[in-house]
Amino acid sequence: MATVESNPSTERDAALRTVAAEFSQRIAAERAKSRIIRLGPFLVMIFLVIVMSILVPGFFSFINLVSVLQQVATPLVLSMGLTFVLLLGSIDLSLEGVMGFTGSIVALLVLNTKNSLDLGVLGILAAVAAGTLFGLVSGLFHTRLKIPSFMVTFGMGSAITGFGILSYRGIPASIKDPMFAQVASGTFLGIPLLTWFALVVFFIALAIERYTAFGRHVYAIGENESVARAGGINVDRIKVTVFAWSAFCASIAGVFGAIKLNIGEVIISSGFLFSTITAVVVGGTSLVGGSGGVVQSLVGVVIVTIIQDSMILLGVNAYVQPAVQGMIVVAAVALTVARGRKLIFK
């Protein structure tokens, strides 16, 4: 019986320590990557502002900067909702639908050209409530029927667009309520009113994310749902609430759209789903959940808006914008995805 014994004691202990050391190297690498993802987008944003100011004529002018601030309002509000959904590890493809729907019915509830209703602020509240309800229903379908979020929100999004079109039967209502025109053009301290409203939503979202247990639980579910559930967190209730919140934000964006265009039709939301996803992902919130946040999304929205604005100033064909965003988002996801050795993707 030939016995070969390798690794005398001291060599063995030294080697043992190295295996443990290699393991902690992995953790250090993880930490470094997370730091890059947190700081990266912010640096990119600064870099973009500088580059665009130099390369794009008219970018660094008062008029344009105010215009950028105005353009930021709607995507910012949308991203506040989508961020929480992504933190869970899910997705909400119904943003455009909810936004279009709410925009359509708010135009029908306030003073308009199609009917005799004049509900003013109450009309806005009702419209937002209706939109939020759809999100609640999506969340319930997702949690109770165990249908993946992309499918539920895709189906619901299509359905709700249908409801939107149905509400005005092909002829959208024009808004006559003077309050709307005032808000559309109003400013406070030079910054458009709508942008202020968007910032209010931002701060509310920030407070929820950082100062409530709910916010912490969303992160927990995104990172490790089974452990979160085992620890006593009511996962289903939180998921439903997140989808309702996302629809709430999309509804507010719908009202913004109606205010800006003074008309209520579903097309006002066109293109926003994709640009919002791009903004949130580019900002650093991961598609698989558990990391990111609303501050990152704010940065992402600014980045995407700057790029959009610059392309317009440069006279680039408007149809090219989504394609460019598509490439950006693919690059952003590719850079941040966990390159685990044996991860499974669907």
Place this chain on the structure above:
Amino acid sequence: MTRRTTGRVVVDNLPWLLLVALVGVFTGINPRFVGPFSLANIFSVAAPLLCLSLGATFVIITGSIDLSVGAIVSASCVIYGTTFPVLGNWSIVVAVAFGFLAGSLNGLLFTWLKIPSFMVTLAASALWKSVALILVGGGAKGIPMELWKGLKWAEFSLGVVPILFLVALCVFGLYLFIQTKSALGRAIFAVGANERAARMFGLNVNSTKFWAFAMSGAGSALAGAFYSIELKTSLATIGDPVTLLAIAAVVIGGTPLTGGRGSVLRTLLGALLVVIIQNGLNTVAVDPYWQQIVFGAFTIVAVYLNSERGGRNLIVK
């Protein structure tokens, strides 16, 4: 352990039952529903939808999703219409080649960069929609009337069945063949049912997924060409409502979104069902705006009925 409970048997055969029931109901309301004109219309609308859903079926069986099918249809419709004046009917080859490449791009990004399929195909759909709009300069461009005689062949029918549907059936035959007789077909089911095991079995998971996406692209592009032929136009927005309808066709036919089970045969049934529902709703004079709502709802219900109710521990994101 799954056992064939009565509930399961009913759900499995639901598409057939639904088909019979709906045809019955709609005919009852309006006997012209089964008249030659209506039937021809059903088949001609079904032809492109069928092509497009067939490839999407493979993607869904592998457990992924392709949200770019509509955009590829649009881009292909435009490409066909634009090259037709130059290449005549050979434009179909160009269109299908484009679709194959577009699908391959999806497959590459998905397998190589490891980005979730809904994200890759969502980005792709933005890309191809842009391409379509740019190529056509913003809306639609008709195929010049002098060239229409080149498209005469498309107007033939075998009884009530238009030739385009027969072509679609041939494509169906091809996909069925791939599904049942090729190693790729077996691999698609294996990967969808249990990807980890499929990998350990030595199957090339990446290659399987890649081909599923490529075939989805090709099928979508063929559908786009069909639309262009039928409408004699390059229409960049033709594909917008189509993604939902394609997914509906696959899912209503009985293929679960979770993957591992299903068949293109079911998708054939599903596509016919979708068109029958659409046409039926029209014949019965239901507000067209309700259609989107109906399909959205049907899709959700169909997904629910077909999914593996994997017990308490199933995590759905």
Place this chain on the structure above:
Amino acid sequence: MEEVLFRARNIGKEYPGTVALSGVDLEVRAGEVVGLVGENGAGKSTLLRIISCVEQPTTGSMEMRGQPFRGRNLLEANQLGVGMVFQEQSLMKNLSVAQNIYLGRERGFRRLGFINWGRMNAAGSRALSAIGLKDISPARKVLELDFATRQMVEIAKVLNIVGDRKGGCLILLDEPTSVLNDAEIRRLFEEIKEITRQGSSIVFVSHRLSEVIEISDRIYVFKDGRQTALVDKANADENLLYEKMVGRSTSGEYFKVNRQTEPADQVILEVRGLGVKGYFRDVSFRVRRGEVLGICGVVGSGKEEVCAVLCGDDRPDTGQFFLDGTECRFSSPADALKAGILSVPKERREEGVIGTLSVAENISLSSLGAVSRRRLISGRALVGRAKDWIRTLNIKTSGPRESVETLSGGNAQKVVFARVISGENKVVILNHPTRGVDVGAKEEIYQLIREMTEKGIGVVLLGDTLEETISVSSRLVVMKDGLVMAEMDAPRLAKPSQLDIVRYMM
């Protein structure tokens, strides 16, 4: 202290087909550390899962502080004073230390819906100091901490959850030291001493005997689901423990030792200096044609990862390996299959079979070429081949078209073997091939393995038990903590004893 904190009586746990535990008594006194040692599959983890109420015992009862103890899940166990620190971490990386400790219990810190982090951090500091951790800031994100610190936080968390009552509580630690260095292990032991000083108790499970002996007051030894010894610290000695961990051997007949073939001289698989960061390093060995090379080692020894590399599931960071002289660079199991290496995976349901597919498909999926004619799969050939295997291996199934998920463990495993042998593979890696398989099927599998070696196939074996590995293999490699500790022959007539091997494993 003599007061008994926790007692388990006559605990038994059965799964369909196997008995994991039987007749186990356990007693934990207040303020003591009880060690549990034993081989893989001896029942330690199962017992821990039962005590923490993650699973229910089939027989037996438990008491905590004299009161009957039963819970439906971990949460209930926590409420009754029992907590467990699992091997896989359960902390949320993007949350702070304090947020993790109080996850799900934020109510006390809420005012008007918002949380007062200042108060939670203060409470967190108190929770950490309770086990002597004064230098960790409760506001730091867990992501920033190293593994050892994270583990301490987990212990602090568990203690905080269960320790809200007087009378002490019970903390279960499952392999807490596997990736810690010496300094970190010292620190952990300090925490443990602090915890026991305050009246709580610890159950410490580890395969590192020296550590268990150092920290435990009493040690229970397990073998084959039963308790074979209870040793006091004073009498604890590694040799004594080894002896109690290994038991009577089953007859060689069972393992078909008489059919063990003499391996040929030709080397079919050569491994040189293989390593994967964090799992194993510097592994070298040779497998000859017709040889069964058994790798012995506990969980965490690195043997599983070595097999993952060999079958293409993972890529090595250092070193190389050669099949029949050709260097192997596999980026996936598909590459390995093409070269001629295939494995019988450990997790049968997740990796060994595809449940929804039929028996015929499962058998042929790794070698579709053989049932195809000019790239077209012949349904008849597929079914015919399956029928042959069903007959040869005596697989109990209603037919080749039946879904594999309805087959019993043993029969499903035979399907896996059929798949692996069907192709002309040169090297087969058997990862726990008899796990979850009934006795009769096990014997048939040992027979199969002998037939494989007679055909000249090289086999790498990770056995379900040490005994199985020794009896079935003709050569053995012993691994511990990522390194090869020893290599020896295991010829038919002169098998090494389990005792000889176990001392290298631990």
